[in-house]
Amino acid sequence: MSQPRTIRLSPDDNVVVAVDIVQPGASAVGVTARERVVRGHKMAIAPIAEGEPVRKYGQIIGFATKAIEPGAWVHEHNTAMGDFSRDYRHAEDAKNDEILPPEMRATFEGYVRPNGKTGTRNYIGILTSVNCSASVAKFIAEGVNRSGILDDYPEIDGAVPFVHGTGCGLAAYGEGFEVLRRTQWGYATHPNLGGALMVGLGCEVFQIDRMKDEYNMVEGDHFQTMTIQATGGTKKTIQEGIERIRAMLPIAAKAKRETRPASEVTLALQCGGSDGYSGITANPALGAAVDLLVKHGGTGVLSETPEIYGAEHLLTRRAVNRSVGEKLVGRIKWWEDYTARNAGEMNNNPSPGNKAGGLTTILEKSLGAAAKGGSTTLRAVYEYAQPIKEKGFVFMDTPGYDPVGATGQVAGGCNVMCFTTGRGSAFGCKPTPSIKLATNSQVYASMTDDMDINCGDVLDGVSVQDKGKEIFDHVLRVASGAHTKSEDLGYGDLEFVPWQIGATM
Amino acid sequence: MSQPRTIRLSPDDNVVVAVDIVQPGASAVGVTARERVVRGHKMAIAPIAEGEPVRKYGQIIGFATKAIEPGAWVHEHNTAMGDFSRDYRHAEDAKNDEILPPEMRATFEGYVRPNGKTGTRNYIGILTSVNCSASVAKFIAEGVNRSGILDDYPEIDGAVPFVHGTGCGLAAYGEGFEVLRRTQWGYATHPNLGGALMVGLGCEVFQIDRMKDEYNMVEGDHFQTMTIQATGGTKKTIQEGIERIRAMLPIAAKAKRETRPASEVTLALQCGGSDGYSGITANPALGAAVDLLVKHGGTGVLSETPEIYGAEHLLTRRAVNRSVGEKLVGRIKWWEDYTARNAGEMNNNPSPGNKAGGLTTILEKSLGAAAKGGSTTLRAVYEYAQPIKEKGFVFMDTPGYDPVGATGQVAGGCNVMCFTTGRGSAFGCKPTPSIKLATNSQVYASMTDDMDINCGDVLDGVSVQDKGKEIFDHVLRVASGAHTKSEDLGYGDLEFVPWQIGATM
Numbered sequence A, B: 001m002s003q004p005r006t007i008r009l010s011p012d013d014n015v016v017v018a019v020d021i022v023q024p025g026a027s028a029v030g031v032t033a034r035e036r037v038v039r040g041h042k043m044a045i046a047p048i049a050e051g052e053p054v055r056k057y058g059q060i061i062g063f064a065t066k067a068i069e070p071g072a073w074v075h076e077h078n079t080a081m082g083d084f085s086r087d088y089r090h091a092e093d094a095k096n097d098e099i100l101p102p103e104m105r106a107t108f109e110g111y112v113r114p115n116g117k118t119g120t121r122n123y124i125g126i127l128t129s130v131n132c133s134a135s136v137a138k139f140i141a142e143g144v145n146r147s148g149i150l151d152d153y154p155e156i157d158g159a160v161p162f163v164h165g166t167g168c169g170l171a172a173y174g175e176g177f178e179v180l181r182r183t184q185w186g187y188a189t190h191p192n193l194g195g196a197l198m199v200g201l202g203c204e205v206f207q208i209d210r211m212k213d214e215y216n217m218v219e220g221d222h223f224q225t226m227t228i229q230a231t232g233g234t235k236k237t238i239q240e241g242i243e244r245i246r247a248m249l250p251i252a253a254k255a256k257r258e259t260r261p262a263s264e265v266t267l268a269l270q271c272g273g274s275d276g277y278s279g280i281t282a283n284p285a286l287g288a289a290v291d292l293l294v295k296h297g298g299t300g301v302l303s304e305t306p307e308i309y310g311a312e313h314l315l316t317r318r319a320v321n322r323s324v325g326e327k328l329v330g331r332i333k334w335w336e337d338y339t340a341r342n343a344g345e346m347n348n349n350p351s352p353g354n355k356a357g358g359l360t361t362i363l364e365k366s367l368g369a370a371a372k373g374g375s376t377t378l379r380a381v382y383e384y385a386q387p388i389k390e391k392g393f394v395f396m397d398t399p400g401y402d403p404v405g406a407t408g409q410v411a412g413g414c415n416v417m418c419f420t421t422g423r424g425s426a427f428g429c430k431p432t433p434s435i436k437l438a439t440n441s442q443v444y445a446s447m448t449d450d451m452d453i454n455c456g457d458v459l460d461g462v463s464v465q466d467k468g469k470e471i472f473d474h475v476l477r478v479a480s481g482a483h484t485k486s487e488d489l490g491y492g493d494l495e496f497v498p499w500q501i502g503a504t505m
């Protein structure tokens, strides 16, 4: 009998996932199937006693409701979540993750900034306080990028307008305003920018001078601001903006790439357009890459709170301490309130379609997304766009919606992004390069101009660990300046989308 | 003694507004001042008995709390709103507005569309179902606009990408989704577009095929759709998108301007960056233009609900019938709920600064904004982005925030916009040209490249009615193809901002 393909996602797992249909009598990882296991479903590879945990991704996805023998199909008829969900067990599974000493860490070539942070790109950012200055920012960027004045500065990646739809018609205090302010500050001070000019209209709610005051921002060679009203209208502001950037260029161009440890990488983890393969190919492979990055002293940033909803107690167990775990639980409760007051609800339960595809519990479904974060200790939990200061595996609370989630991660300081996609996302980002990981070979082939790495070959036998190593190596190449597909395509001018919370007045 | 400048905003008014300080003994409109009236404040020009209405803009702004003699200063010490606010008196002041017979109406040169509507521009729109296709839409537009393929089509104004930050991460049902769907449909079928291509990613919540079904939209020479996932990625979608538009151009170019009555003008009324002059110069002058437009059979669309809050009972009195009045009251109540559930509140009361500037009651303050709508009967109330079908003066419920409010108005079918500004807005819009009206001569001079008309000369004696006629004539010129300042500057690619209601997931 032929050997059907299966995937064992972690050495700790007591189940494998069928890639091909497993027929009774067929052999998979040395275990003989006792019954038919269709694609995407699980087969036990060890005896699991009643009440014992079922493990996938090296983590608990449920408990056996009766004794399960090796070779048995594992699904709702013999597995359930129990009352696991009510038990956070803060920090119970926190580990002393292995971190390599500095001299053994992998390296990349990055831009060291005056504040000690390392950039992977060297853009000039043109920030906007409000939609009312969006066109002017675009015209300034076009003026800089098309005038030839950058020709003398090969070390500068270009001028990027960060335009958006908000900045006025919102309350001047409260969480909606705070989120926008953190986002703007995070971009203005991002290590991937060699300089930043912030342009406003003048009369908007988001006052540039107030932001400068609140963050003690000082204008100078790297950061300047202006408003259309004070400068005398559109034409004068464009002209003056181009002149201001022209004066910044020689300073920004002094930045040179130098060898830096992988611990200077802060990697944003994203998925968008997920499919049935996301949780068994690209996401676990990215998780393996994050485990490597953490071992080399770096930081991986898991986000997309709605997608880990229902599995938060797996992250609380991995939390370094109770306070980090409780911060996560606090954000989950915030989301329950946020959706309820907007006439919605949080619900990440497996749908009938999910169940038909082999997902048994909400834990298993959420772990498919959380697998991007690997297996190390959760070191910190951040709110949207807060500056990321801890090394290791951390969480930032964001929506799952790609441009909004990614904007929060970049504002937090992420200098590289890995983005898994099954349906085929075309997402690109500035100033942070986004590496796109296809979950299956079909989407990799059909959107080859957009995809950086094919993780579909995990289905054909490439190990999750080997794929993780490939991703880790590519992250360092991209951090050193190698272009992603979306950079070559020119993405990134329209994907800055700060999270809007609250009423638009 | 010198003659201080004052403004009488309507022949029905029993007060004038001081432009210069009026000293005791000075004469204004034939009335001798009994006391000092500072700039922006009101002086009685007729006796007002206790309990009688004080009229400004031809409308009630409050009631005399004691007898007021001609020449007296009118403010909080002798005027209050009473319990006026609790009394809607639906349709009590509805009038039979004078409408000119068709043969006497002014005309302009517009594009008659197959559905009978008239456009004032002839753009090709590239709509996006989601932020994930924003860059591709931009690249297609750049490909069309810069390739030279438009050179053979002087009747086509160019390709415009309508990009935005939403379309996924929102609930697939409910008011947030409805608002987005109406907005997209309104743009796709806008008379200022000669053709429209809608580009999606493929897996987003806002499904293009669902929209087509729900609106019975048929693809053809004027409307086509595509997704990046089905087309095979970014490069192929750009190439295919340019080809699709290339095929649309000969059809779109067949549109020729022909003489149309002013009744085909649907005028969006906006204000942004208001100042102390807005309510006495540009807004009433625009209101006079709207009265003229209504007389010629056309439509004026007042919006910005938060700015008329507290004065809704003035509009309900002008409503054509109780049902229209009650629809307005319903939207006001919706806003109270919307802001409350977002931890905010509706409050348009005059601030201490407003009062120091001469605004006595919330009616007077809100009337300063509502003055843009003129004095005719309120014929209909629309929700955001609903198609505007009634002629005459109508209201559309939108936020006050300029790009969001304007997007709703354009989606409703507005084919020209008038935008008053005191602080100096640089707003521009596509596909609807936006005429900017400065409220004072200083901002007109300092932002002359952005301002189309100076209404500051109303302070120097130009009558509100004459200014209204000037605006009305300019609206028709612009409707016929004359460029606005913001069109010449290139605004409009980034100001499409659909109202986002609800949680971002």
Ligand SMILES: [Ca+2]
Pocket: A270, A271, A272, A273, A274, A304, A307, A369, A400
């Ligand atoms: Ca996702």
Ligand SMILES: [Ca+2]
Pocket: A270, A271, A272, A304, A399, A400, A401, A402, A405
């Ligand atoms: Ca996402």
Ligand SMILES: [Ca+2]
Pocket: B153, B154, B155, B156, B157
């Ligand atoms: Ca033309």
Ligand SMILES: [Ca+2]
Pocket: B270, B271, B272, B273, B274, B304, B307, B369, B400
């Ligand atoms: Ca306004």
Ligand SMILES: [Ca+2]
Pocket: B270, B271, B272, B304, B399, B400, B401, B402, B405
């Ligand atoms: Ca406005």
